[in-house]
Structure formats: structure tokens, C-alpha cells
Amino acid sequence: MAVAKSPRPTVPLRILTAVPICDGHDSAITTINIELARHGIEVIYLGYHQSVATIARAAVQEDVNVVGLSSYNGGHIVFFKEVVDALRRGGNGDIPVFGGGGGTITPADERVMRRQGTDRIFFAGTPLAEIMELIRRDYARLPRPKGRPQGDRALARALTLAERGDRGPKVRRSGSARSFVVGVAGPGGAGKSTLIDELTSRFLRSFPSGRIAILANDPSHPDSGGAILGDRVSAIYAQDDRVFFRSLATRGSLTGLSAAAPAAIEILRASGEFDLILVESVGVGQESDPFRIFGRGPKLVDATLFVLAPHYGGLIQLQKIALLNGADLVALNKCDHPMAHTARAEIQARLNQNARGQTLHATTAAKHFDPGVDQLFAALARLGALEPAGGEKPCQLRIEA
Amino acid sequence: MSQLGKIADTVDAYNRHVTAEVRRARTDAAFAAELRARWEKLRASVDVTHSPTGTPLPRLALPDTDEPGAIAEYLLSQGFPGQFPYATAAYREMYLDRASGAGEEPMRLFAGLGLAEDTNARFKYLSSHQKSLRLSTAFDGPTLYGLDSDHPGVLGKVGEGGVAIDTVDDMARLFAGFDLTRKDASVSMTMNAPAPVILAMFIAAAKRRFGPESAAQLRGTIQADMLKEVQAQNEVIFPVDASLRFLCDMIEWCVPNLPRWYPVSISGYHIAEAGATPVQQAAFTLSNGFTYAELLRQRGADVNQFGPRLSFFLDCGLDVEYLVLGRVCRRIWAIGMRDVFGADAKAQILKLHTQTSGRSLIAAEFQNNLTRTAVELMLAYLNYTNSCHSNSADEPFTTPTEQYALLASHGQSILLEESGLFRHTMNLFGGAPGLLALERQVEKAILDVFREMDTLGGVIAAMEQRYQRSKIQEAGHRIESQIYSGERPVIGLNRYVSDEPLPSVPLARTSPRKQRLQVERLQVFKRRHARRSPEALQRLENVTRAGGNVFAELISTVESCSLGQITACLTGVVGKFRPMV
Numbered sequence: 001m002a003v004a005k006s007p008r009p010t011v012p013l014r015i016l017t018a019v020p021i022c023d024g025h026d027s028a029i030t031t032i033n034i035e036l037a038r039h040g041i042e043v044i045y046l047g048y049h050q051s052v053a054t055i056a057r058a059a060v061q062e063d064v065n066v067v068g069l070s071s072y073n074g075g076h077i078v079f080f081k082e083v084v085d086a087l088r089r090g091g092n093g094d095i096p097v098f099g100g101g102g103g104t105i106t107p108a109d110e111r112v113m114r115r116q117g118t119d120r121i122f123f124a125g126t127p128l129a130e131i132m133e134l135i136r137r138d139y140a141r142l143p144r145p146k147g148r149p150q151g152d153r154a155l156a157r158a159l160t161l162a163e164r165g166d167r168g169p170k171v172r173r174s175g176s177a178r179s180f181v182v183g184v185a186g187p188g189g190a191g192k193s194t195l196i197d198e199l200t201s202r203f204l205r206s207f208p209s210g211r212i213a214i215l216a217n218d219p220s221h222p223d224s225g226g227a228i229l230g231d232r233v234s235a236i237y238a239q240d241d242r243v244f245f246r247s248l249a250t251r252g253s254l255t256g257l258s259a260a261a262p263a264a265i266e267i268l269r270a271s272g273e274f275d276l277i278l279v280e281s282v283g284v285g286q287e288s289d290p291f292r293i294f295g296r297g298p299k300l301v302d303a304t305l306f307v308l309a310p311h312y313g314g315l316i317q318l319q320k321i322a323l324l325n326g327a328d329l330v331a332l333n334k335c336d337h338p339m340a341h342t343a344r345a346e347i348q349a350r351l352n353q354n355a356r357g358q359t360l361h362a363t364t365a366a367k368h369f370d371p372g373v374d375q376l377f378a379a380l381a382r383l384g385a386l387e388p389a390g391g392e393k394p395c396q397l398r399i400e401a
Numbered sequence: 402m403s404q405l406g407k408i409a410d411t412v413d414a415y416n417r418h419v420t421a422e423v424r425r426a427r428t429d430a431a432f433a434a435e436l437r438a439r440w441e442k443l444r445a446s447v448d449v450t451h452s453p454t455g456t457p458l459p460r461l462a463l464p465d466t467d468e469p470g471a472i473a474e475y476l477l478s479q480g481f482p483g484q485f486p487y488a489t490a491a492y493r494e495m496y497l498d499r500a501s502g503a504g505e506e507p508m509r510l511f512a513g514l515g516l517a518e519d520t521n522a523r524f525k526y527l528s529s530h531q532k533s534l535r536l537s538t539a540f541d542g543p544t545l546y547g548l549d550s551d552h553p554g555v556l557g558k559v560g561e562g563g564v565a566i567d568t569v570d571d572m573a574r575l576f577a578g579f580d581l582t583r584k585d586a587s588v589s590m591t592m593n594a595p596a597p598v599i600l601a602m603f604i605a606a607a608k609r610r611f612g613p614e615s616a617a618q619l620r621g622t623i624q625a626d627m628l629k630e631v632q633a634q635n636e637v638i639f640p641v642d643a644s645l646r647f648l649c650d651m652i653e654w655c656v657p658n659l660p661r662w663y664p665v666s667i668s669g670y671h672i673a674e675a676g677a678t679p680v681q682q683a684a685f686t687l688s689n690g691f692t693y694a695e696l697l698r699q700r701g702a703d704v705n706q707f708g709p710r711l712s713f714f715l716d717c718g719l720d721v722e723y724l725v726l727g728r729v730c731r732r733i734w735a736i737g738m739r740d741v742f743g744a745d746a747k748a749q750i751l752k753l754h755t756q757t758s759g760r761s762l763i764a765a766e767f768q769n770n771l772t773r774t775a776v777e778l779m780l781a782y783l784n785y786t787n788s789c790h791s792n793s794a795d796e797p798f799t800t801p802t803e804q805y806a807l808l809a810s811h812g813q814s815i816l817l818e819e820s821g822l823f824r825h826t827m828n829l830f831g832g833a834p835g836l837l838a839l840e841r842q843v844e845k846a847i848l849d850v851f852r853e854m855d856t857l858g859g860v861i862a863a864m865e866q867r868y869q870r871s872k873i874q875e876a877g878h879r880i881e882s883q884i885y886s887g888e889r890p891v892i893g894l895n896r897y898v899s900d901e902p903l904p905s906v907p908l909a910r911t912s913p914r915k916q917r918l919q920v921e922r923l924q925v926f927k928r929r930h931a932r933r934s935p936e937a938l939q940r941l942e943n944v945t946r947a948g949g950n951v952f953a954e955l956i957s958t959v960e961s962c963s964l965g966q967i968t969a970c971l972t973g974v975v976g977k978f979r980p981m982v
Contacts, residue, residue: 022542022558024635052554078557103764103797124764230982368976
């Protein structure tokens with residue numbers, strides 16, 4: 001049929017960047033991340049001191065075009081080979097790996113590394129502009145797994161296609177889990193990512209065989225269209241095969257979620273893999289609920305968790321936060337802050353106005369083994385009627401004295 | 402509560418005090434007479450020496466004036482070397498030739514590669530080119546992150562960029578054959594998050610070799626600066642509060658038991674290497690130092706006991722501010738310690754180690770790095786640094802090879818011993834108009850950063866808001882853009898570029914055979930102590946939970962447990978650090 005098609009919008013290239021294990025040199029990669037985002041690329045940054053397993057897992061779950069590693073303290077020949085091998089072992093050898101390391105990676109090393117499967121090394125002194133040009137030229141095409149993608153890669157690819165507005169092949173139902181989907185919203189800086197990671201740790205301990213998925217939405221840069229998706233950096237408990245973590249750039253969507261989020265949630269639900277799915281919105285304040293389309297209509301999620309920190313700006317500001325009306329769970333995070341005491345009373349009073357029996361959970365997610373997070377997780381598990389395997393009670397955690 | 406605003410105000414108040422005293426010297430005849438008399442006595446105390454060509458020279462150059470205002474200005478604002486506010490120098494004579502021939506040798510050469518015996522051999526080679534015993538240790542990545550050499554995925558990193566240390570036995574091998582109880586011996590260890598474990602291994606190994614009472618004779622420094630790790634260098638294992646507690650436990654234990662040891666080296670080096678400007682480097686380093694002082698004071702420690710055991714470490718690059726950075730830092734530290742913390746003279750002195758900038762060295766036409774390092778050395782010594790490491794020209798490629806490590810060492814000897822710049826006269830340049838102008842600007846800029854951090858709630862609160870990291874990253878990004886635009890000339894990179902390909906330099910790499918040997922040794926150690934180690938780890942866990950001094954316990958834990966086992970035990974109690982972007 002000769003139907004005129006509107007030109008397909010350019011799809012941002014997605015790169016995973018990281019610094020290898022036992023290496024904290026992140027100065028070069030930080031500069032490169034900023035440049036990549038400026039050039040319209042979505043950078044999923046994993047951070048420094050990252051293991052082979054973590055890098056390979058993230059590359060698969062994020063379904064990136066390419067992996068870039070910045071190595072400065074030696075051992076690169078072995079490390080790059082291990083990353084390439086780990087990808088190949090999982091049937092994901094189609095994802096190319098490039099790297100750089102100033103002068104520490106010599107031309108002789110590069111020859112060995114290329115032979116062992118590394119795609120390219122950028123040597124010291126390569127101008128940033130040239131690096132950007134080569135990346136955009138050579139890695140624009142989405143890698144193609146040999147044969148039908150398997151496991152998390154299949155899920156990840158379905159999410160990639162959803163992000164592009166395409167419908168891929170139907171996701172095969174591989175598990176029997178009945179997913180409980182929780183939308184997590186709150187203003188920027190309230191500690192949503194940290195709280196989600198702490199909830200992840202409670203989930204992993206309470207459900208020894210369950211899986212959890214996290215959809216982390218982060219804003220795209222309005223001018224370049226690129227983004228630095230850095231949520232994985234501080235997600236220390238996501239370094240586990242039972243966690244499926246996917247970063248989504250908003251790509252111009254103004255709802256606080258990627259336009260692909262509804263489809264992504266459906267794909268994850270349909271897989272039957274996950275007992276719990278947490279969807280983190282970008283930092284939102286007084287706008288309408290990101291988990292309802294256009295603020296109305298059916299909810300995308302089964303429950304919402306609203307997170308805020310003590311410095312919300314006083315009673316008047318508190319009244320304006322529409323999300324507090326409908327949230328199923330409310331957490332006041334950063335409760336070690338001196339303003340937390342007053343904030344707790346004010347927010348509880350605000351919730352009482354709703355007359356929906358909402359209780360406020362006081363958390364300090366930055367604190368290790370915070371009992372407030374334990375209680376929040378227990379409430380979340382009750383709400384979703386999550387059944388721990390083996391009948392044990394959720395959240396039997398050792399609490400610090 | 403942050404002290405930074407108060408410290409900034411105190412430095413300003415001190416400067417106003419100087420101005421008032423200068424005015425008084427010019428208007429109050431009695432005060433003027435007193436100053437003149439003091440000045441005469443000081444001048445008379447200066448000995449005369451002769452250069453090798455026969456020129457007579459004072460051992461200390463003082464401003465050539467009898468005007469009471471100028472005298473007051475010099476004595477109060479700059480300070481006689483070794484006197485408050487120590488802008489000139491921490492001590493009276495620093496690097497001058499001494500009749501006795503003995504003196505503090507400032508050169509430290511950082512070394513570490515392969516297994517313990519390889520670094521031991523490098524130490525022997527380097528120390529054969531030095532007058533005294535100065536052993537400065539670099540550790541490999543797994544050791545810096547508290548992991549054992551048999552941890553999954555780290556094999557390729559074992560012995561790379563530094564020495565692999567897993568156990569107390571490795572530590573014994575590292576210093577075999579050196580008499581560490583010698584008066585002129587000094588050991589430094591660039592080690593942070595696992596510093597308490599590594600220092601405990603060092604003490605345990607020394608007790609084996611030199612007897613149970615030897616700890617009091619050990620002299621040296623361990624870096625252990627966790628604040629800068631979180632801000633810049635990224636070698637962090639435990640959450641910030643636990644990291645600081647372990648550090649303070651170690652400092653408190655060391656002050657009485659290791660009286661010649663510096664248990665923390667408050668470091669700007671990595672902050673600058675990550676991209677910070679000289680002013681940011683100084684401001685973050687000093688504010689970190691004041692934060693440690695405050696934490697220790699809150700734990701009830703006496704500033705006059707721990708103050709003299711704090712030491713500092715700065716980077717020295719090619720930017721003009723480096724001409725005065727050490728001088729300005731000594732002055733701010735002395736005023737803050739005296740007037741805010743009530744410290745006595747010994748606790749006011751900022752003792753400074755300097756290293757030339759690694760970031761300034763490049764791979765292209767790498768032999769130019771010799772010149773870069775030479776200029777930086779000159780800047781460092783003009784600041785009268787107490788000790789100094791010079792980088793090797795081949796560092797953009799590799800852990801220094803013997804050839805370039807020796808050139809780096811000889812560079813320092815040429816400057817201090819062969820040239821006449823530092824041998825005969827102290828204060829050859831101090832007080833020059835350019836220096837004074839720079840000092841004023843740099844000091845003001847540092848205090849501005851203090852005030853900004855104060856409004857954020859102090860160093861730790863600012864850190865939680867990513868303040869230091871953002872500033873450092875922003876500055877680092879600016880340097881890179883300036884290099885690419887040519888605004889910041891780098892010879893051989895963006896100016897006078899030749900088409901020559903990168904040279905092939907010999908590399909110091911650790912062979913897979915050695916890496917496997919290290920793993921075998923570790924496994925032998927673990928098997929040998931398999932029965933004792935669970936009990937030792939349980940005791941360590943109990944002490945950590947109960948809030949006891951973790952360092953005191955570690956000295957026995959290391960006898961039967963490896964670094965990785967100890968790290969895992971402590972992480973189980975206090976949790977893991979959550980990195981920041």
C-alpha cells in the first residue's frame with residue numbers, strides 16, 4: 001500500500017558506560033558522559049568499580065547499542081576480555097564493547113584486545129569531537145542478537161521496541177508471577193532512588209526466589225535529546241540477577257514518565273517474571289498523577305508510593321501536592337533531618353484531611369538497615385498481598401542496635 | 402555544626418588584626434621601639450654562609466627594612482619561618498645545607514608493583530639512591546578496595562598499578578630486610594578505605610620482626626582520608642559515617658601507641674587530579690582537615706594530642722596559583738587551629754607532602770613530562786613542602802619503570818643538592834610582590850568556598866548534596882574543553898604537535914603467573930587459619946556492633962584473617978557505601 005509515512009523520528013543511541021572493578025578513575029568518563037548526552041545520546045552510567053557480571057547484566061537489561069569502558073589502573077586486557085566473554089556466554093555477543101584509558105592502553109595492548117573481541121580502543125589524545133563522531137557513525141544501529149533473544153534480553157528488546165513506538169513480537173510468558181506494580185513519585189532530591197534500592201534489598205531478603213523489576217524514568221535533555229541516566233550508580237542492591245533494572249529517558253514526554261512506560265509495564269507484567277515492579281517517575285511536585293494518563297483515566301499501576309523529604313517548603317506547599325490525595329503509601333524520607341519532626345506532624349495532618357486512612361512512613365533510606373524502611377516494605381507487601389516463598393514473614397531483618 | 406564560616410571569619414579577623422598592628426607600629430612609639438628591638442635580635446640570630454663560589458649569604462633572607470610597620474607586617478602576616486602563621490615555612494631551615502650533614506630528606510618516591518617481593522626489590526633499588534630510608538607504597542586496585550586477590554573478576558588487576566597485599570604475611574614480605582625502627586626510616590602508605598586493616602597488618606608484621614614494643618618506633622604516614630575519597634577518588638567501601646568512625650578509631654589508637662606515626666594524610670591530590678582548580682583543592686582539603694579536627698574533638702580527643710599527628714598532601718600542577726598554595730594553606734590552618742580550636746603551637750603547623758601533577762603529564766611526546774615535573778617540583782619546593790614525590794615521565798603509560806623512576810628521583814636531587822636555590826638561604830623569594838598579590842587572592846577565594854559550604858551545612862552536609870563532586874567535575878570538564886579549544890596550551894597535544902606515533906615504552910606489568918602465585922599464597926593462608934579465623938571475625942563483629950575501638954581489635958584479627966575476609970565482616974555490620982554520580 002502506498003501510504004505516506006511521516007519520517008521516523010531519530011531514535012537516540014543508547015550507551016552503557018562504566019569503569020572496571022577496583023578502579024575509581026571516573027574523571028575521563030564523566031567528561032565523556034556529558035559530551036555524549038550533549039550529542040543526543042542516552043548514556044546509562046553504571047559508575048566506577050564495576051564487576052564484569054554487573055556490566056554484562058546492565059548491558060543486557062538496558063539493551064544498549066554499545067558498551068564503553070574507561071580503564072585507568074591496569075588489567076584492561078583481562079577485564080575487557082571477560083566482559084566480551086560474559087556477553088557472548090549469555091548469547092549477547094552482538095553488543096559491541098569499546099574502551100579507552102588514556103596512555104595506559106598501548107597500541108600493542110589494543111591489538112590483543114581487538115583480537116579478543118573488543119571493538120575499538122580510543123587512544124590518548126583522541127579529540128572528543130572525533131570520539132563522538134565515530135560513536136554516532138558506528139554504533140547507531142541496534143545490535144542484533146543471533147537468533148531469537150532469550151531471557152532478560154528478550155524482555156529488554158521488547159522494551160526497546162516499545163520505546164521506539166514499535167510493537168515487537170509478543171513477549172513469551174516465562175513465569176507465573178502475578179506482578180504487583182507500584183508507582184513511586186515525589187519531588188527531585190527526596191531520595192526516591194535510594195528508597196527504591198533499599199526496598200529492593202528488603203524484597204531480595206524476604207523473597208529468596210522472587211524477582212523484582214525497576215523502571216527508572218529520567219528526563220531527556222530538552223535541547224540535545226540526550227540524557228545521562230545515572231540511577232544505576234547508586235542502586236547497589238540491583239547488582240543481582242533477580243533484579244531487572246531498566247532506565248527510561250522521557251524523550252520529550254512531559255508526564256513524568258516515558259511515553260513508553262504504559263507499554264513497558266504491560267510487557268513486564270505479561271512476562272510473569274516479576275512479583276514486584278517499581279516504576280520511578282522523574283522528580284515531580286505539584287503536577288497531576290504521572291501514573292494516570294493525562295491525570296485521569298485508569299491507573300497504570302496497582303498502587304502509588306509518594307516520597308517526600310522534610311524541606312517541602314511549608315504547609316501551603318504541602319496543600320498543593322495533588323499526589324498526596326491519592327497515594328496509597330506515603331513516605332517522609334530523610335527523617336534524620338532536624339526538620340523531620342515538624343514535617344511528620346504536618347504531613348500526617350494533611351493525610352488525615354483525605355480521610356482515607358493513609359499512614360505516613362518515616363524513613364531514612366540513606367541509613368543502613370533503617371527500621372522505617374522495613375516498616376514501609378512490610379506495608380507495601382501487605383498492600384500487594386505478596387506471599388513470601390516458604391511462608392516466612394517478610395522482612396526478617398537484623399536491625400542494628 | 403559547621404565551623405567553616407567561623408574559620409573564614411577568624412582568618413578575616415586575623416587580617417584586620419595585622420592591619421591594626423601595622424598602624425599601631427607606625428603611631429605608637431613604644432610599640433615601634435619594641436618591634437625594632439625584636440627585629441634586631443632576629444636579624445642578629447641569622448648566620449652567614451657562603452655559596453660554593455664564595456658569595457656570602459644570610460641563611461635566612463629577611464625584608465631589608467627598619468620601618469616598624471613593615472616589620473609588623475612581615476612578622477604577623479607572613480611569619481618568621483617556623484613561627485605563626487607559618488606562611489613562610491613550617492620550620493626554620495627546611496632544606497638548607499647543615500654542617501652536620503644530617504637533615505630531614507624531603508624526597509619520597511612512591512613505588513608499588515607486582516607482588517610484595519617485587520616492590521621490596523624496587524624499594525631496595527630506590528633507597529640505594531637516597532640518604533635515608535623513605536619507603537612510599539602504592540597498592541593495587543583489589544587491595545585499595547579491600548578485596549582479596551581471589552575475589553571473582555579481579556585477577557587481571559592483581560599487582561597492577563601497585564603491590565598486592567592480602568595478608569599480614571604479604572606485609573612482612575613487603576618490608577623484609579629494612580630496619581623500620583631506624584630513626585631515619587619513614588614508611589608511607591597510599592591506602593584509604595581499608596587503611597585500618599592495612600595499618601594493623603603493618604603493626605602486626607613489625608611486632609613479629611622487631612618485638613612487641615616496636616610500635617612506638619614506627620614512623621610514617623597512612624593516607625586514610627575518607628572525605629576526599631567520597632568527594633573525588635572513589636575508593637570507598639563502607640557508608641560515610643562508618644568510614645569516619647573507623648578512621649577516628651585508628652587515629653585515637655595511634656596517638657598514644659604510635660607516637661611517630663601520622664594516621665591520616667588529608668589529601669587534595671586526588672581532588673586536583675579529578676579536575677579541581679588549585680583554589681578548590683585547597684578549600685576542600687583544608688575544610689576536610691577542619692572536619693576531622695571537629696569529629697575528633699566531639700569524640701573527646703585533645704586537639705593538642707591529635708593536632709600534631711594530622712598531615713596534609715597537595716597536588717602541584719602548572720597553574721600559577723601553585724606558586725603560593727602551600728603557603729596560603731599553612732596560614733589558614735594555623736589561624737583556624739589556634740583561634741577556633743585553641744590548639745598550641747605544635748598543633749597549628751600544617752605539615753605538607755606534595756606530589757607533582759599526574760594529570761599534567763601526557764602520552765604524546767612524553768619526554769616533555771620531565772620538564773613539566775621539574776617545573777612543578779620547583780613550585781612545590783618554593784612552598785617549602787615538608788616532603789615531595791616527583792612523578793615519572795612514563796606514568797601516562799605505566800607504573801613507573803626503573804629508568805624513569807630514577808630520573809624522577811634525580812630531578813629532586815638536582816634541584817635541592819646540585820642547584821644553589823635551596824641550599825644556602827631560606828626565603829629566597831618570599832615577600833615578592835607577585836607572591837603577595839597571589840596569596841591574597843587565593844586566600845580570599847578559599848574563604849569564599851568555606852562560606853559557601855557553611856551555608857550548605859558544612860563539609861559532610863555539602864558532600865551529601867554532591868557539592869564538592871559537582872564543583873570538581875565542572876572544573877575538570879572545563880579543563881578538557883580548554884585543552885580542546887586551545888585556550889589551555891599543552892605542548893605536543895594542541896600546540897607544536899608532531900606527527901610521531903606514540904612511543905613504545907617498556908611497561909611494568911604483572912605476569913599472569915605472578916597473579917596466580919598471589920592467589921595460591923592467599924589460599925594457603927586461609928587454609929592455615931581456617932580454624933581460627935571465624936572466631937577472630939566474630940570478635941571483630943562484636944566489637945564493631947558494640948561501638949568499641951575497631952582498630953585495637955583489628956591488630957589481632959589480621960593475624961588469622963585476610964583483607965577480604967575482614968572487609969566482608971565489617972560490611973555485614975555497617976553496610977556498603979552507596980556511590981554518588
